[in-house]
Amino acid sequence: MNTEELVELGQQLRVDSVRAAAEAGSGHPTSSMSAADLMAVLFANHLRYDFERPAHPGNDRFVLSKGHASPLLYAAYKAAGVIDDEELRTFRRLGSRLEGHPTPQRLPWVETATGSLGQGLPVGVGIALAGQRLDRTGYRVWVLCGDSELAEGSVWEAAEHAGYERLDNLVVIVDVNRLGQRGPTRHGHDLDAYARRFRAFDWHTVEIDGHDVDAVDRAYGEALSTRGQPTAIIARTLKGKGVAATEDHEGLHGKPVKDADEAIAELGGPRSVALRVQEPPTARSLHSTGSGELELPHWDKGEQVATRDAFGQALTALGTARADVVALDGEVGDSTRAELFAKEHPERYFECYIAEQQMVATAVGMAARGRVPYATTFAAFLTRAHDFVRMAAISGSGINLVGSHAGVAIGQDGPSQMGLEDLAMMRSVHGSTVLYPCDANQTAKLVAETAALEGIRYLRTSRGAAEVVYGPDEEFPVGGSKVLRSSARDRLTVVAAGVTVAEALAAADALAGEGIPVRVIDLYSVKPVDRDTLRRAAEETGCLVTVEDHHPEGGLGDAVAEAFADGGPVPRLVRLAVRTMPGSAAPDEQLHAAGIDADSIATAGRLLVEQAVVP
């Protein structure tokens, strides 16, 4: 498009943004108006995208990091002819695809859910990495950010990652409209404040007037011709641009324009500029399929193997079988054992350094590009990326997260390194799967299963060696459990997972010696939970003890309780969990101090069987 047409298109996007929000009675028209010219030039002259084939391997990828400016995105979709005016007017209504913040669950052209600020660029970096190292079909990744969100550290994790990896297929456009939600941003219209930060992280930068469509056009061209560096376009804009009552005015964030009709008239009224987004170049995915045959590692019963070791070996085997499997780690691959994958499949291993938010965002980006990512760090440090995991679930993203060094069982390193909240965090994520294996063969089988699941999959591994209790041919369906001790006379059931399984078995042996037969359930699938087996155990044994290397809230005990929250009869139960603040100590001392070792289980079981109410 030429200058005049671009200006017209920008005005149309403003008008439609104002209309959509007015119709909805809520939304962010002023944040849309500032970026309208940036969007018009991008969609009209630079983006290459086939809306009929969102999966086209040559498609550019656009991420609206400032997801609240959704009216602008939908106005652009309308201009591109892929939604009609009727649908535009469903904005923010029940059942509409046009949500307050865009999500790929509802709209096929959206790469990732946004709305939690500072996440669009990190995910864009993930997609750009996939483009650079895996797809290699020449697509570009465009990310439109707000200025306020540059206060998020995640943006600078992403900037560091992109600069270091020389992602010249990545362009970030910063809509510097000077005003955040509650008032002026830190740096106002000081474009250089942003530019020099990006430059320090080894980006190419361009500073422009974001309402000068020719300058915008040139900047995009410069970005595309820049080699060896990502480009940040820092654009000076005005919030609410084009309407005197809103332009550069504070206090209007997230509010429909008051006199919408007047504003629309001031913007020159509705238009019907049709946008023809360029076709992507012919391209073919370079996907190879891998060997296709999964040869999982296996171990003999009685061997001593850490589940993190089994994980690393199984993931490596999975990577050999499937070329779409990629691994990411937060600079602890020697601990998580992701390094085994790195050695075998270096081209599909992504070192994320100590930047867990960027690691999860990269996983989301990889998943958006059809990969099956496994992102690994200590379970404790996955809390760093909680907001990214939450948003990944909203995206419907299929990612695997693996947290090693779970619980007090890690020993001497102390509480900062102990995952004691991870089960609660991962269970509370919508549609998640949470797995916690106790031995090597089980771990390997579960790794294989996770590859075929949807949504967020979490696997919890342990630092120390554990005895292999299952044979290599045993199967462990997600949603299942294993009954490790059972008799018709059982008077108690102990439900354990991971490191507490061995403790439960020892406790069961001790109690059996006292004439109390005990059932032991290995609840390796914490979510979904094996309701039937738990219910049968409750009916047959009358009471349950749960034991977990995790805080008492949100973990195994809650998972078991939930199995009985359907209105049916509920057994008496006691929860053993980590209720104290651990310090440094040896692993066995830690389990004892936390009251989750065999002795503690036996004591609790004895009391429960004797019908005593544990205080």
Added chain:
Amino acid sequence: MNTEELVELGQQLRVDSVRAAAEAGSGHPTSSMSAADLMAVLFANHLRYDFERPAHPGNDRFVLSKGHASPLLYAAYKAAGVIDDEELRTFRRLGSRLEGHPTPQRLPWVETATGSLGQGLPVGVGIALAGQRLDRTGYRVWVLCGDSELAEGSVWEAAEHAGYERLDNLVVIVDVNRLGQRGPTRHGHDLDAYARRFRAFDWHTVEIDGHDVDAVDRAYGEALSTRGQPTAIIARTLKGKGVAATEDHEGLHGKPVKDADEAIAELGGPRSVALRVQEPPTARSLHSTGSGELELPHWDKGEQVATRDAFGQALTALGTARADVVALDGEVGDSTRAELFAKEHPERYFECYIAEQQMVATAVGMAARGRVPYATTFAAFLTRAHDFVRMAAISGSGINLVGSHAGVAIGQDGPSQMGLEDLAMMRSVHGSTVLYPCDANQTAKLVAETAALEGIRYLRTSRGAAEVVYGPDEEFPVGGSKVLRSSARDRLTVVAAGVTVAEALAAADALAGEGIPVRVIDLYSVKPVDRDTLRRAAEETGCLVTVEDHHPEGGLGDAVAEAFADGGPVPRLVRLAVRTMPGSAAPDEQLHAAGIDADSIATAGRLLVEQAVVP
């Protein structure tokens, strides 16, 4: 100390680091050896600290951000004469104060727990802000960071904050030893890569050889004389410095030195250099006490008030009564209503912009300096700071976190803005208190109570207006609940909190009309939970329905279930919670779609009472 003495002290710190780790059989001596000279010069010539009075208002504050280098810290404590050699040799043992990563719970000289990398600087910024704006006793804040941890976005959130606030009382020392846990860092010994990033965020920087004690000494002096900017000292060091077998060697992170005796000999053997840390200048805290009389806002029954509004007003009143109360917000003060406090007490309000990690870290820093901080943002966005909240609990930090816009009840903005995992996250934090008020008077009273609690306190507020159901004189003790409907003939109990209380009351009315009397409990204290009232309700009514605007895992339903996890009888129960992925819709449509409105409660209650097992 002069050059020679400093060199000797550095060697002694190395020797003691090697000894402590060797004795423990674990730990991070090589990470200690790189920073030994930096530490020696700081403690000998620049730090001003009275070890006998850690609370001295003039004390400098030292934060070991690279907390795994704890042997170095403990070696320095030994040199300063505050621990003896016998205690040093308890490093990492059960019951020792000398944990793998230092915590203020055990050692009075530690400002904040570290060990999750990238958190020391953010907390240091919080302390420096307290120094600059509140204490004004002239203390300096010294933070010793590793190079690997500069990959964390939180470091750049902190850098942005410190640069913008011109914190010239803050010095960060970066121990650039080139090697992370699993191998080389991104930037190796490229000091300028780090320096230019800090400069871009408006810091003064100094690049030095971190083993040249004179250069280190001069750099500290330069930092102290720099006005209007924080200073970053970027020091080139060698990991494992001083021992040929470890110096600059990969693969030795987190491992005791193999031949400890040989290494100690190579370092010149044990020494007994005594360190005299400078006394702090005489100083007095400027604490004023406030009016001392808390005049809480109050409302009449039947008024329509959002709990976020009540929170803002109550916090403002609390700030008037108590001068130690400070407020922090993540650039959404107009939404959380923290802006009311900002208007009344601007000197004690800290705008953190959209940087939730830095916000929570600032709160931790303020708490370390004796303040009672309230940090506010959308409940959903507190997930961004999960790792900081977890570490704050390990510190034993007393901070208040307030999450507004809880649940699907926010309406049109959609899932990215809905706090649906926050209760799970906050309950799973060690020693936390979790409160979720349903009306304005209740909110105000709970705000007042939180000020006197210990540990992490979480208050969940709601966006929309709600009817005031309690009179202004009602009391709401933490750990309590309110029975809003009750009769001797109740056949069912509905347990609700926050927005679902009104729904529960409506459902109870409907069921009462059908001849099913229903008890309604307002469980405003989600943790600790009112076990007695729940147990009585279970005994008297036989069955329970819980209803919450939160995912089913880790929230109210789990809290209620936990109340029965003591081995006693358990009632039949059903949980209503948000099990679907919401989109955009009006608040009432959202509650209905999620199955947590009055109709859904009535349906579930009816089924349960009829003894039907809900599928």
